[in-house]
Amino acid sequence: MQHNIYVYIFVMFAVTYLIRVLPLTLIRKPIKSRFIRSFLYYVPYVTLAIMTFPDIVQATSAPVAGLLALVAGVALAWSGRSLLTVAVASCAVVFITEMIVL
């Protein structure tokens, strides 16, 4: 590995902390630009969706287990289950599926 892991951690911390603390300390008025507000509003949904698929299928030993976990996770989240329930149920689906197929 060419890069120092502690420098990576420091860069992560520095950028993330500045994002969080600058508006709280400097900006006293809300952002006016409707485009920027809309962009910031959509970012979490887009970025989390991108990181979830296809990564969830690649994370498990058997790809079909990850796919089923995705389906179960979407169904449970759709029906309004809590964050913890959805996370634990996704794990259970993978565990059971891999017991059968592997």
Add this chain to the structure above:
Amino acid sequence: MKQENKTWFLRGMRDGTPIMLGYAAVSFTLGIVARNAGLTAGQAFLTSLLNNASAGEKAGFTVIQADEGYLAMAIMMLIINARYLLMSCSLSQKISPETGLIPRLIIGFEVTDEIFGVQMALPGMICPWYTYGVIAMALPGWSLGTYLGVVMGNVLPANIVSALSVGLYGMFLAIIIPPAKGNRVIGALVVISMLASCAFAYLPIVSAISPGTRVIILTVAISAAAAYLFPVKEEDEHAA
């Protein structure tokens, strides 16, 4: 400590308890991601202690694993954690103008989806001691959970690790799916984002782009297009 501050601190600890439990479970799976990226338990603990950001840390570990540059890491954090900028702007309206710099620096340290949520749910202005109480519960849950994820991930059998590795994605789904149910634009964005991500992962030429860069390019392109085509109305922002 003044009596009023003590009351707020205890109330913060009470509201922070379910957050701590949820964080401990999810950060455990984040620890497994950290272990796969080559971090030690101590390094993963430090990362979680300083960052408290599930999506951001997951993306950061991807950058570390791919051995990409520090600039790529900085850009990645900027994009992925951009939503905290918006939350921090909202919070700035929710704390008293007389609040000093140090309370602002501490509240800003722990701007997360869940902690932002409980603070905005309070009536009136936020007493900083309330936030300190929430942090006192949530931060140990998050950082120790990550630590245990790395340590236990090494001793747990492969089938358990494989199962736990999807926990983080389960949490992501729990965040993006409920709003997608009530908002067609978000619903379409979630589907488009997943399909685009899949296409970039497997199609020739574009699959040569590293995973970290892929997340940045697609996030900016899709979010900007959505912001241009479907600008958000004030009331939608508050509903989400």
